[in-house]
Amino acid sequence: MRLLRVGAPGRETPALLDETGRLRDLRGVVDDLDAAFLAAGGLSRLAAVPVDELPVLDSAGLRVGPPLRPGKIVCIGLNYRDHAAETGLPLPVEPVVFLKAPDTVVGPDDAVLIPRGSTKTDWEVELAVVIGRPARYLATAEEALTCVAGYAVANDVSEREFQHERGGQWDKGKSCETFNPFGPWLVTADEIPDPQDLRLRLRVNGVTRQDGTTKNMVFPVAEIVRYLSWFMVLHPGDVINTGTPAGVAMGQPDPKPYLTAGDVVEVEIDGLGRQRQVVAQA
Template sequence: MKLLRVGTAGSERPALLDQDGTTLRDLSGLVADIDGALLADDAALGRIRSAAEAGELPVLDATGLRVGPPLARIGKVVCIGLNYHDHAAETGAATPAEPVVFFKAADTVVGPNDTVLVPRTSEKTDWEVELAVVIGRTARYLESHDEALAHIAGYAVAHDVSEREFQIERGGTWDKGKNCETFNPLGPWLVTRDEVPDPQALSLKLWVNGELKQNGSTADQIFPVAEVVRYVSQFMTLYPGDVINTGTPAGVALGQPDPKPYLRAGDVVELEIEGLGRQRQELKDA
């Protein structure tokens, strides 16, 4: 299933994208929202699936509707840095021996087509297309890759926007460059696990002003999705509705020759992951 939320920010309603890839179906008669509580409720998900298969869900007129983040009330956004061989190489970083873990606050999450704000004083705002994993079952000390995959509810497109000066040159941890307002567009859909048989076989692409900048595959991940979920569960409890951004392939501005083409107000970024949908953001000054 492809689950999404549409409407003005803070007032989104749950919906489902039909099998035809264009028709939206209204889920508000069945569920209050798409969140961790829903993802952990197999019976509720079963009711959605049965109603969709029976053609019982009403059509939702999508004309002019904003697409919001596909998940409400996110608990935490865990991020994995330097998780693609080609990205580590382009930045001159050594291949990590263990996953590099950092966090984004849940309030950085916005809709897939919402405006991204360039922070005041920013000179090095960068792009990063990423596969996001959405947790569906409480995960603690997982022992195997199969167990890790079974705790995943689904997948989504994430844009891990980063300010490189704040992240790298201003001291401390990466958090200052990762948690600026609007720095985690998510969606358009939460695609359930059954529709993504192999998360290590997905293409990722990103364009800036129509120019292809990133063109990678999750096959190039240093730590595959299952290992990322298993590993993170050793250090923290993952709850339904938590999100893990699993890293970005080569092609970011940081890895380009000087002068590096960092983002400015007026730029348009588009990104997509195979089977998970497409985003488009215009950048504006904060």
């Protein structure tokens, strides 16, 4: 299933994209796509609903919001071999973990705001993993994958000066408003048989900046979920941003092409949809 939320910010309603590309209204079936929906077995209930019987939504001019109201957002740094190389850092022995504020999440086509005082706002296409059942002290990778509800596209927007030059706390460069465009869809795990075989791409003003594959991850999705479950409880609705391939602005030769107002960022992952953001000044 490809699930999404549509409508004005803060007033989104749940929907489903059917095989013909039409939007189906889920308001008569679920209240929202969130932690409560996942924890109550909402995906199984939806799978049993005849799609053809759901009302069709007129999608003309309809904003697409984030496909889920997330709980916490856990991020993995330096998780692609080529990205670690472009930053000049060694491959991590264990996953590099940091948190990102949930209120950074915006829709896939909403504006990205450059923070006041920023000169180093950067992009990062990432595979987002959505947790569907509680994960604590998981023993195996196979067990970890049973806790995954689905996958989505994320742009882990980052301010590199705030991240690296303002006291060493990564969260400060990751949690500015609008810094996590998310969606367009939550694609259920059954539709993605191998999360380690997905191509990720990002363009800025039509120029391809990132073109990678999840095969290049240092720690695959299953290991990330298993590992994190030993340090925190992962709850339904939590999201994991799993790292980015090479091609970020920070890794480019000087002068580095950091984002400026008016830039257009396009992000996509095979099978998970596309994003498009126009950059603006906060």
